[in-house]
Amino acid sequence: MFQRTQNLHALLYEISKVSNVGSRAASSATTSTLTKNFNGAEPSQTPFKGNLSTVAQPVDSFEAPNVFEPKIHVQTKIPGPRSIQLKDDLQTMQQMGTVSFFSDMYKSQGNYLADVDGNVFLDCFMQIASIPLGYNHPAILESLSKPHNVQLMANRPAMGWFPTEDWAVKMRELFMSVAPKGLDQVYPMMCGTCSNENGIKLMFQRYMHHQRGGRTDFNEEELTSTMKHEAPGSPDLSILAFKGAFHGRTVGLLSCSHSRPIQGVDIPTKKWPKAEFPRYRYPLQSFEQENKVEDDRCLATVEEQIYNQTQLGSPVAGIIVEPIQAEGGDYHGSNYFFQQLGKITRKHNISLLFDEVQTGGGATGTMWCHDQFDMEHGPDIVTFSKKMLSGGIYHNQDHRPAQPGRIINTWVGDPHKIVMLEAVLQTIQRDNLLTRVRRSGDVMVKGLLELEEMYPDLVHSSRGRGTFCAIDASTAEIRDAIINQMKLVGVLVGGCGTQTIRLRPSLIFEEHHAHLMLEKFHDVLSSLRK
Numbered sequence: 323m324f325q326r327t328q329n330l331h332a333l334l335y336e337i338s339k340v341s342n343v344g345s346r347a348a349s350s351a352t353t354s355t356l357t358k359n360f361n362g363a364e365p366s367q368t369p370f371k372g373n374l375s376t377v378a379q380p381v382d383s384f385e386a387p388n389v390f391e392p393k394i395h396v397q398t399k400i401p402g403p404r405s406i407q408l409k410d411d412l413q414t415m416q417q418m419g420t421v422s423f424f425s426d427m428y429k430s431q432g433n434y435l436a437d438v439d440g441n442v443f444l445d446c447f448m449q450i451a452s453i454p455l456g457y458n459h460p461a462i463l464e465s466l467s468k469p470h471n472v473q474l475m476a477n478r479p480a481m482g483w484f485p486t487e488d489w490a491v492k493m494r495e496l497f498m499s500v501a502p503k504g505l506d507q508v509y510p511m512m513c514g515t516c517s518n519e520n521g522i523k524l525m526f527q528r529y530m531h532h533q534r535g536g537r538t539d540f541n542e543e544e545l546t547s548t549m550k551h552e553a554p555g556s557p558d559l560s561i562l563a564f565k566g567a568f569h570g571r572t573v574g575l576l577s578c579s580h581s582r583p584i585q586g587v588d589i590p591t592k593k594w595p596k597a598e599f600p601r602y603r604y605p606l607q608s609f610e611q612e613n614k615v616e617d618d619r620c621l622a623t624v625e626e627q628i629y630n631q632t633q634l635g636s637p638v639a640g641i642i643v644e645p646i647q648a649e650g651g652d653y654h655g656s657n658y659f660f661q662q663l664g665k666i667t668r669k670h671n672i673s674l675l676f677d678e679v680q681t682g683g684g685a686t687g688t689m690w691c692h693d694q695f696d697m698e699h700g701p702d703i704v705t706f707s708k709k710m711l712s713g714g715i716y717h718n719q720d721h722r723p724a725q726p727g728r729i730i731n732t733w734v735g736d737p738h739k740i741v742m743l744e745a746v747l748q749t750i751q752r753d754n755l756l757t758r759v760r761r762s763g764d765v766m767v768k769g770l771l772e773l774e775e776m777y778p779d780l781v782h783s784s785r786g787r788g789t790f791c792a793i794d795a796s797t798a799e800i801r802d803a804i805i806n807q808m809k810l811v812g813v814l815v816g817g818c819g820t821q822t823i824r825l826r827p828s829l830i831f832e833e834h835h836a837h838l839m840l841e842k843f844h845d846v847l848s849s850l851r852k
Contacts, residue, residue, distance in 0.1 A: 391431065391432050391433070391434065392431055392432070392434040392436070392442050393434075393442065394434075394442060394443065394444055394811075394812030394813070394838075394842075395440070395441060395442040395812065396441050396442075396443075396809075396810060396811070396812045397439070397440055397441060398439045398440070398441060399810075400422075400423060400437075400441065400806075400809040400810060401422065401423040401424075401437075401439070402423065402437065402438070402439025402440075402441060403439065404424070404438045404439045405421075405423040405424045405437060405438055405439055408424045408438065409421050409424070422809075423437045423438070423439070423441075424437060424438045425437055425438070426438050427457065427458075429442075430457035430458060431456070431457050431458050432456040432457060432458075432459075432828075432830065433445055433456050433457075433827065433828060433830065433831055433835050434456075434457070435457060435814065441812070442812065443809070443812050443813060443814045444812060444813045444814070444835060444838060444839060444842075445457075445814045445827070445828075446813060446814055446815050446825045446826065446827045446831075446839055447814045447815055447816040447824075447825075447826050447827075448826050448827060448828050450708075450816070450826070451648075451680050451685065451708050451709065451826035452707075452708045452709065452711075453709070453828055454683060454684070454709040454710075454711065454746045454750075454828060454829050455745075455746055455749055455828060455829060455830055456828040456830050456831075459745075459749070459830075461745040461746075461748065461749045462742050462745045462746070464745070465741050465742060465744060465745035466738070466741060466742065468741075471738075471741045474486065474737045474738070474741065475737055475738040475741065478733060478736075478737055478738075479733075479737065480732050480733060480734075481510075481733055481734035481735070481737070482730045482731065482732070482733075482734045485734075492740060492744070493508065496740065496743055496744055496747060497510070497714065497716075499747070500689050500747065501716050502690050502692070502693070502700060502701070502704045502716055503693075503700055504699075504700050504718055505700075505701075505702075505703075505704060505716040505717055505718050506718065506719065507716065507717045507718065507719065507721070507722050508714060508715065508716050508717075509714060509715045509717075509729055509734065510712050510713065510714045510734050510735025510736075510739075510740065511707070511712070511713035511714050511715060511731060511734075511735060512713050512731060512733070512735065512736060513707055513713045514570060514677075514679035514680075514705065514706075514707030514708060514713055515569070515570030515571060515572055515575055516570075516572075516713060516731070517679065517705040517706065517707055517713040517714055517715050518569045518570050518575050518578075518642065518675075518677055518679070518705050519570065519572050519574050519575055520715055520729050521642070521675050521677075521703045521705045521715050521717075522561055522574055522575075522578070522640070522642065522675070523728070523729060524673070524703060524715070524717055524721045524723070524729065525561065525639050525640030525642075525672075525673040525675060525702075525703065525721070526557075526559055526639050526640075527721075527723055527728060528639075528640075528673055528702075528720060528721045529559060529637075529639035529640065529672065529673070530557060530559075530639075531724070532671065538724040538725070540555075543555070558635060558636045559636060559637060559638075559639045560592070560594045560595060560631050560636045560637065560638050560639065561577070561578055561594050561638070561639060561640055561641070561642055562594070562595050562596075562597060562624065562627055562628065562631070562638045562640070562641045562642070563578035563579070563580065563594065563595075563596055563597075563641070563642050563643070564580065564596060564597050564598070564599040564643055564644075564647070565580045565596045565597070565598055565599055566580055566581055566599050566647045566650035566651060566653055566819075567579055567580050567581060567596075567599070567642075567643070567644060567647060567650060568580075568581045568582065568644075568647070568648065568649035568650055569642060569644075569677055569679075571585055573589060573590075573591055573592075574592070576589055576591045577591040577592035577593075577594045578594060578642050580596050580650070581647075581649050581650035581651075581819070582649065595627040595630065595631055595638070596627070597620065597623040597624040597626075597627050598619065598620040598623040599620060599643075599647055599650075599653055599655065600613070600616050600617055600620050600653065600654070600655050600656065600659055601616065601653060602616060602653075602654065602656075604782070604783040604784065604785060605771075606785075613656065614658070617655075617656055617658055617659045617662070620659065621659065621662050621663065621666065624641070624663065624666055625666065628666075628670055628672075638670070638672055639672060639673065640667075640672050640673030640674065640675060640702075640703075641663070641666075641667055641672065641673070641674050641675065642675045642677055643655075643660075643663065643674075643675070643676060643677065644676075644677045644678075644680070644681070645660070645676060645677075645678060645681045645686075645691035645692050645695075646680070646681055646686075646691060646787070646790060648680040648681070648818060648824070649680075649818050649819075650818065650819055651792075651794075651818055651819020651820065651821075651822045652785065652792030652818055652819065652822050652824050653819075654785055654787075657694070657695045657696055657697075660692065660695040660697060661695065661696065661697050661698065664697045664698065664699050664700070664701075665698075665699075667702075668699055673702045673703060673721065674701045674702050674703070675701060675702065675703040675704070675705065676690075676691075676692050676701040676703070676704045676705070677705050678690055678691060678692070678704050678705060678706050679705055679706060679707045679708055679713075680708055680790075680826075681787075681790060682704070682706040682707075682708070682709065682710055683706065683708060683709030683710045683829075684709060684750060684755060684756055684759055684788075684829050685709060685759065685788055685789060685790045685826065685829070686759075686787035686788040686790045687756060687759050687760040687763060687787060687788030687789075688756065688788075689756070690704065691787060691790075692704070694787065702717060702718050702720065702721055703715060703716065703717045703718075703721060704716040704717075709746075709829070710743060710746075711739045711742050711743045711746065712735045712736065712739040712740055712743055713735065714735060715729075750829065753830075755829040755830065756829075758829070758830070758831075758832065759788040759789050759829055759831075760788055761833060762789050762827070762831050762832055762833050762835070762836045763786055763787070763788040763789040763790070763791065765833050765836040765837065765840075766786060766789060766791045766825065766836045766839070766840070767784060767785075767786045767791055769836065769837070769840035769843075770784035770786075770791060770793045770840075770843075771784045772840075773793070773840070773843060773844060773847060774793065776844075776847070777847045777848075777851065779796060779851075780795060780796055780800055780804075780847050780850060780851065781793050781794065781795055781796070781804075781823075781847065782794055782796070786825075789825065789826075789827050789831055789836075790825075790826065791824070791825040792818070792822050792823060792824045792825065793822070793823050794821055794822050794823075795821045795822070795823060796821070797821060798820055798821045800821070800850070801817055801821045801822065801823055802817070803850060804823060804843075804846055804847070804850070805817050805823065807846040807849065807850065808842060808843065808846055811842045811845055811846060812842065813838075813839055813842045813843070815839075825839070827839075
């Protein structure tokens, strides 16, 4: 089962010998063979310079299951005895009640995650939507083994002060090659939360820059008062977010989030406003009129909150919104909703930030989910992380700080994440993975619709873009039972909101994987009905 994974272990051994010229050639030959075996295509020998914001063209070929890939295998309860033992040990040092089981990354491969008890799962959750190419992908392992990249990772330069010679080229060929339309500036960051936090700072800075009439220097009163957290240096401004949103766990982002009370309790967050986010009835084609009314109702609350905050003396500097409210329950907004939201921000001359931490990187079938909204004027800022591996912020020229150091961090991202991202973007382009995502996503959504027709007492409201799919259970208890039973039949899925099951497979998730997941889902629903 794990014959190729053992070969990957040999590759990891080669990494330790990269200073030897002979081992470089051996490593190159090994990884080339591995990559060909993994996906049937030779690795690209040229640097990535594509534009993945453009929708990939459909293809007619069907990829049969790889006979070398692992198979589902469950031989213990979940968690198994070894996982329980390790969790007990970990719990003596930190609160880690969230741990489901302990993984064995050496035996995990592709779309399959192994645990320390010898179980193998079809992973449709992928480390909370953060793994783009599955486990131990040869392209990523190869990129990490290159001598130049090993030296970069070993020395971890502070790119904001001492960047390497090729850093500007990397920024242009990697980040800017997939930049959202209209956004020609980028700051790599460490994670999704710090990306959003700094995106909010950009919105505040831009707002005050316009309030000062474009003045770029600061007077003594502004500089002195900000050290005491007082106006005018620290103005009373707000960010408008949405009910059901989740943007991160820092104090600033908890002030924008509205989905998980346990993460905010006891924390003195900002009293920033929340507008209503659409809650649609499904299937969409049966409730077009009702859902249009819902869109307009929610948009009216946006206008209301902007007006109220102005009256309170804490005007809205910008709006932060997820294209799909993931953690809050996989709630979608229509193209019309986002088009009108963009017009509202233009009308009031405030910023619009799309939080694409979960939706960015191809999971919805396009590089950025908002590419599908057909907006006249897109967002001013887009944040990313998860499947992009590096966190970061795209923004337009209007949000570029006039002074250096206002948006900065030690590493400006993290060099080894940039190394991995290069391999990911090359693979997405070479293997036409956006088409694969849409094709597999079609199978998933159609299959979920069939399941809700068969088990209307258990599940309903199937929805998705690409493989970014979800279905609601009738109750929270049924949702939790489904997730637990899916583990026992060898499939990992996630929960969100109050009663939603979410699916977050990798970009290499194929149609046969989707069919296998749906088979197991059917078996679980059938067993729950008995």
